[in-house]
Amino acid sequence: MTNRSRLSYKLAFAARHPGQIVPYVRRVCVDAWLRAGRRDHVSYYRSVMKYKAAHNLDVAVGSRSHDQWVEFGQMQFDYLARHGLEPGDQVLEIGCGNLRAGRLLIRYLDPGHYYGVDISPEILVSAQQVISDDGLQDKLSNLTLVTDLTLEFLPPSYFDVVHANSVFTHCPIDIVEQSIASVGRVMAPGAFFDFTFYRADGDEYQVHHEDFYYRTETLTALAAKYGFTAELQDDWHDPWDNQPKLRLTRRTALSSLDPILVIQTPASTSFCVKHPDNLCN
Numbered sequence: 502m503t504n505r506s507r508l509s510y511k512l513a514f515a516a517r518h519p520g521q522i523v524p525y526v527r528r529v530c531v532d533a534w535l536r537a538g539r540r541d542h543v544s545y546y547r548s549v550m551k552y553k554a555a556h557n558l559d560v561a562v563g564s565r566s567h568d569q570w571v572e573f574g575q576m577q578f579d580y581l582a583r584h585g586l587e588p589g590d591q592v593l594e595i596g597c598g599n600l601r602a603g604r605l606l607i608r609y610l611d612p613g614h615y616y617g618v619d620i621s622p623e624i625l626v627s628a629q630q631v632i633s634d635d636g637l638q639d640k641l642s643n644l645t646l647v648t649d650l651t652l653e654f655l656p657p658s659y660f661d662v663v664h665a666n667s668v669f670t671h672c673p674i675d676i677v678e679q680s681i682a683s684v685g686r687v688m689a690p691g692a693f694f695d696f697t698f699y700r701a702d703g704d705e706y707q708v709h710h711e712d713f714y715y716r717t718e719t720l721t722a723l724a725a726k727y728g729f730t731a732e733l734q735d736d737w738h739d740p741w742d743n744q745p746k747l748r749l750t751r752r753t754a755l756s757s758l759d760p761i762l763v764i765q766t767p768a769s770t771s772f773c774v775k776h777p778d779n780l781c782n
């Protein structure tokens with residue numbers, strides 16, 4: 502996979518697409534202006550979303566057109582439906598945007614079963630508009646503005662499905678880690694957490710401070726640090742952005758990577774397995 506932050510990539514791209522040079526320079530200037538005076542990534546990215554939302558809401562959440570917004574929302578919903586989503590499930594969507602997938606989840610789920618969080622007030626206001634345009638008022642969905650992903654205001658062991666599409670693509674690693682660390686607390690037993698990311702095959706890098714490329718190994722190691730097993734979903738194909746999807750589930754069974762100490766107790770011939778998730782006295 503190409504490293505888009507390299508000068509050689511940028512020069513080759515400019516030679517192939519000369520019409521993109523002016524928009525690129527404009528984007529660099531806008532990025533510098535949006536970053537000026539912003540202390541942390543969330544306030545910077547909030548201003549990116551405000552800027553983009555003022556131009557085009559569908560484009561702001563990563564679609565190239567409204568038709569694509571509709572199509573990509575359907576793809577996300579169909580994927581979860583194929584993976585056993587039930588109307589009675591409690592769903593948390595991190596970085597819900599203007600409900601590209603959320604409106605379909607809200608329609609399908611029982612009232613009060615959809616919870617969306619996002620850092621962008623403009624996007625959440627447009628999400629409310631989508632709910633009224635789609636006639637979903639009686640579903641009583643929750644849309645909450647957040648400034649971080651600690652999720653401290655949400656109940657423990659509550660959500661059956663946690664979903665974050667094209668969100669960690671815009672987050673530095675400390676925010677990704679904060680999210681993975683927090684999600685475990687709010688996941689119900691047997692729940693899963695799906696998220697997509699931009700994959701780097703070599704060095705990890707970022708473009709314009711807003712697109713972050715991670716190695717799969719970095720994310721699976723983070724998941725393991727917080728007690729999850731991470732699996733790449735090979736039945737997910739994003740035809741536009743080529744973002745892979747990782748599914749995190751709570752590690753319950755013994756894994757060959759876990760430290761295991763087998764002790765034979767003196768009083769019997771049985772074995773006691775010492776393991777972080779399964780400590781015997």
Ligand SMILES: C[S@@+](CC[C@H](N)C(=O)[O-])C[C@H]1O[C@@H](n2cnc3c(N)ncnc32)[C@H](O)[C@@H]1O
Nearest residue numbers: 550562563596597598601619620621666667668
């Ligand atoms: C590319 S859009 C995708 C929106 C939605 N998931 C979808 O697929 O339509 C990324 C969204 O994530 C939100 N976002 C970015 N960083 C976030 C963070 N640290 N916490 C919560 N939301 C975040 C943005 O405001 C934006 O709405």
